[in-house]
Amino acid sequence: MAQVKNNYQFEDMLQKHNLKKTAPRLRVLSMMYSKNTATSQPDLESVMNDIDRVTLYRILNTFEEKGIIHKVFDLNGTANYAVCHSDCKENHHHDEHLHFNCTACKNVYCINELNMPRLTLPAGFEPQAFTLYASGLCPKCSKKGAARVN
Amino acid sequence: MAQVKNNYQFEDMLQKHNLKKTAPRLRVLSMMYSKNTATSQPDLESVMNDIDRVTLYRILNTFEEKGIIHKVFDLNGTANYAVCHSDCKENHHHDEHLHFNCTACKNVYCINELNMPRLTLPAGFEPQAFTLYASGLCPKCSKKGAARVN
DNA sequence: AATACAAATGCAACATTATTGTATTTAGAA
């Protein structure tokens, strides 16, 4: 479920990363923590439509650099942003989890409850990070019996 | 390595899919089959700079629908296109292989020699397709001793 | 070989997503 945090906690988060507490940043944090799915850039932009687009991009980039959020592209190549779980450090993400992209509601879920399989690659390849994508129906949409694509 | 095919074979491919044999299509096929990596949309566009951009997009979409190529987004969300291996049918891709994105040369390799691990997801999720991404150094770049990012 | 027609291309216009530079505003320290 969505991690519930209050405004004081968001202010602490910013402070810990040496970021100024500004209204746009707090709103972005509040929105992202209120959901249990990643948020697409278009969604963010329409919800935060009174914040300048460029400011939004810069906030997202800053948060990503600081390890507060991570970016994940969905099956359509659309950028989605999700809050990182605990062990992401600055410029050093640990987002090697499964990203589940629902084909009906389009939501992207970060599934941390699953450990990534370590694979052996053909000779010569030196992998540093893995990400696994799955697509299909999420619990909500499969319950609706929806094979339909919205 | 790159699959070597001649122009007659490309013409056959088009014919088998009920596509007209046109110069732009043959050139796209020729380019994509000459490589052992996926080709990014920007690369395609600069190499095929005398073909109309829209035509190129439409050719790629058509080829994808017909199961001739598949689209894969790299770690930067850039669209890349790669030739499908044998068992892709129209509107029904079997591209559940590992995509390896080299952080140095940026190339995307389709690694078919690896079978996808089947994973058990949390209750409610109904996965229909999996794709695995890895990033790191490809054989060429790791040989160069290049941890550098171009 | 000429014709006819659907399919494919080329062109124009536009939409969306993202970046860069700079002026203005503001959070937080002094």
Add this chain to the structure above:
DNA sequence: TTCTAAATACAATAATGTTGCATTTGTATT
């Protein structure tokens, strides 16, 4: 309260992708 670096807002531009339509072309048919 003042000062300054940081953050935001605004303007301009780049990159990527889509839609509609006129023109051209591959190919089936005569």
